[in-house]
Amino acid sequence: MLERLPDFESEYEELLIRISDPSAANDQRxxxxxxxxxxxxxxxxxxxxxxxxxxxxxxxAKHMVxxxxxxxxxxxxxxxxDNAQRDIERLEGEFGELLVPQDPNDGRNVIxxxxxxxxxxxxxxxxxxxxxxxxxxxxxxxxKVEKLGETESERGGIVxxxxxxxxxxxxxxxxxEGGPHRVQRVPVTESQGRVxxxxxxxxxxxxxxxxxxxxxxSDLKIDVYHSSGPGGQSVNTTDSAVRxxxxxxxxxxxxQDERSQLQNRAKAMQVLRSRLLAQEQEKLSxxxxxxxxxxxxxxGRSEKIRTYNYKDNRVTDHRIGLTLxxxxxxxxxxxxxxxxxxxxxxxATQLTDPEDKGQK
Numbered sequence: 001m002l003e004r005l006p007d008f009e010s011e012y013e014e015l016l017i018r019i020s021d022p023s024a025a026n027d028q029r030x031x032x033x034x035x036x037x038x039x040x041x042x043x044x045x046x047x048x049x050x051x052x053x054x055x056x057x058x059x060x061a062k063h064m065v066x067x068x069x070x071x072x073x074x075x076x077x078x079x080x081x082d083n084a085q086r087d088i089e090r091l092e093g094e095f096g097e098l099l100v101p102q103d104p105n106d107g108r109n110v111i112x113x114x115x116x117x118x119x120x121x122x123x124x125x126x127x128x129x130x131x132x133x134x135x136x137x138x139x140x141x142x143x144k145v146e147k148l149g150e151t152e153s154e155r156g157g158i159v160x161x162x163x164x165x166x167x168x169x170x171x172x173x174x175x176x177e178g179g180p181h182r183v184q185r186v187p188v189t190e191s192q193g194r195v196x197x198x199x200x201x202x203x204x205x206x207x208x209x210x211x212x213x214x215x216x217x218s219d220l221k222i223d224v225y226h227s228s229g230p231g232g233q234s235v236n237t238t239d240s241a242v243r244x245x246x247x248x249x250x251x252x253x254x255x256q257d258e259r260s261q262l263q264n265r266a267k268a269m270q271v272l273r274s275r276l277l278a279q280e281q282e283k284l285s286x287x288x289x290x291x292x293x294x295x296x297x298x299x300g301r302s303e304k305i306r307t308y309n310y311k312d313n314r315v316t317d318h319r320i321g322l323t324l325x326x327x328x329x330x331x332x333x334x335x336x337x338x339x340x341x342x343x344x345x346x347x348a349t350q351l352t353d354p355e356d357k358g359q360k
Contacts, residue, residue, distance in 0.1 A: 001051070001092060001095065001096075002048055002051060002052055002055075002095075004099075005045070005048040005049075005052065008041055008044050008045050008048065009045050009048075011041055012038070012041040012042065012044075012045045015034060015037060015038045015041060016038070018034060019031070019034050019035060019038055036104075036107070039107075040098075040102055043098055044095070044098045044099070047091060047094050047095045047098055048095055050087075050091055051088065051091040051092065051095050054084050054087040054088045054091055055088060057080070057084040057087070058081060058084035058085060058088060061077055061078075061080040061081035061084055062081055064077035064080070064081075065077040065078050065081060097347075100347060100350050101350055103171070103172070103175075104281075105171050105175070105206035106171055106172055107168065107171065108171050108206040108207055109164055109165065109166045109170070109171075109206075109207035110164070110165040110166075110170045110171050110174050110175075110204060110205070110206060110207065111148070111162065111163070111164055111165075111204070111205045111206075111207055111270075111271060111274045112134065112162070112163045112165055112174060112177070112202065112203070112204055112205075113160060113161070113162045113163075113202070113203040113205075113271075114127050114130050114131050114134070114158065114160065114161050114162075114200060114201070114202050114203075115127055115158075115159060115160040115161075115200060115201055115203075116153070116157060116158070116159060116160075116198075116200050117180060117198075117199045117200055117201045118198060118199045119183075119187075119196065119197070119198025119199060120189070120198075121153060121154065121155050121157060121187075121189055122157075122183075122187035122188075122189055122190075122196055122198045123157075123198040123199060123200055124153035124155070124157030124158055124159055124200075125153075125155060125156065125157035125187070125188065125189075126157070126181075126183045126198055126199075126200045126308075127157055127158045127159075127160075127161070127200040128156065128157045128158045129183075129331060130181060130200055130202065131158060131161050131163075132331075133330065133331050133332075133333055133335070134163070134174075134177070134333075135163075135333075136332055136333025137333040137334075137335045138165055138167075138170075138333075139333065140333050140334075140336075141167060141169070141170075141173075142167065143165050143166060143167035143170050144165070144166040144167065145163055145164070145165050145166075146163065146164040146166075147161070147162070147163055147164075147257070148162040148163060148164055148255065148257070148267045148270065148271060149161065149162045149254075149255045149256065149257050149267065149271075150162070150257060151256070155188070155189070162271060164207065164270070171206055172343070173339045173343070174204050175204050176339065176342040176343075176346075177202050177204055178202055178203055178204035178305075179201070179202060179304070179305035179306075180199050180200075180201050180304045180305060181199060181200050181201070181202060181304065181305065181306050181307075181308065182197060182198070182199045182304040182306070182307045182308070183197070183198050183199070183200070183307075183308045183310070184196075184197050184307065184308070184309045184310065184311070185308075185309075185310035185311070186310075195311065199304065205274045205275060205277070205278045206274065206277065206278070207270070207273075207274050208273040208274045208276065208277035213273045213276045213277050213280070215246070215269075215272070215273070215276070219246060219247050219248050220244055220245065220246060220247070221244070221245040221247055222242065222243070222244050222245075222265070223242070223243040223244075223245075224239040224240070224241065224242055224243075224261055225239055225241050225243070226239060226240075226241060227240055227241045227256040227257075239261065240256065240258065240259055240260060240261045240264060241254065241255065241256035241261075241264060242254065242255055242256070242261060242264040242265045242268050243268075244265070244268045244269065244272055246272060246276065249276065249279060251272060251275050251276065251279075253268045253269075253271045253272045253275070254268065255267045255268040255271075304318060305317065305318060305319055306318065308327055308330075308331075309327070310327065312325065312327075313325050313326065313327045313328055314327055315327050315330050315338070317338060317341070317342070319342070319345075320341055320342060320345045322338065322341050324337060324338065
């Protein structure tokens, strides 16, 4: 298991020299990539060295058991051997996890957008339910959340909401939430008690830093207008809302939550950079492109990653065929069981498919 450790140690020492050079920080994009790789290698090397030490301790303890002159010494040596064996089992698991190809976006902040899709106002109300679910999940996992934008619908739902989520494992877990979510329930808009099927779409993107995405100001069309609320009524008498169109890609981002035009513009640029980063990553990897298309889809009810059935208190994730009868708890933010199963499926795919690089 440790046969590759010398190669990792050699690369680690080389990167340590490179990032210690003051001139390395001149190219911020390159330096950020070097730092991420160094952090990954550091974890691999330190865990590998600890595992090697545990193997050595176990061998020494085995010899001590064999050479012990009395029962008391033999029991002490056996205890040390047992402790070393437990360390080996734990460290082998940790080392194996570290050797699984890492998603290049691990550790990044995450931009999550939620919007109603098919089903009219019921889809918007369900989008609100999903937003509340993710906010509760984030609170339970101690992720930091900043609301970048939210457009309410007429009956308390949301047309669209955008969040910035920060946390060590936020991307690792939230990336599996991207795609169409289907709900089956009796809507508040239904007068005859019939079950309807509606859908909302969740889009998950890694946050991009300014140094990673270069945007030519001449490629931007920026419009300002009055902020509006449900039904289109004006909620601000100044032109504080901002709509930015990136002409080469056709990407449009609008923000209106802040009273300051400058603040709305900054948030819109933040989302735009992340969408452009995702687009750039898609071009570099056909797999990511297919994943992204599957994530967004058309938002149709037949295109779904997960179904929420209120009558049976049931949630089904169609990608891994997992059904849980705890919809009430999941809507309160208890998504860990679902998330753990998706992570286990991702790891199993990575271990069996060498072409999978963690960008599932």
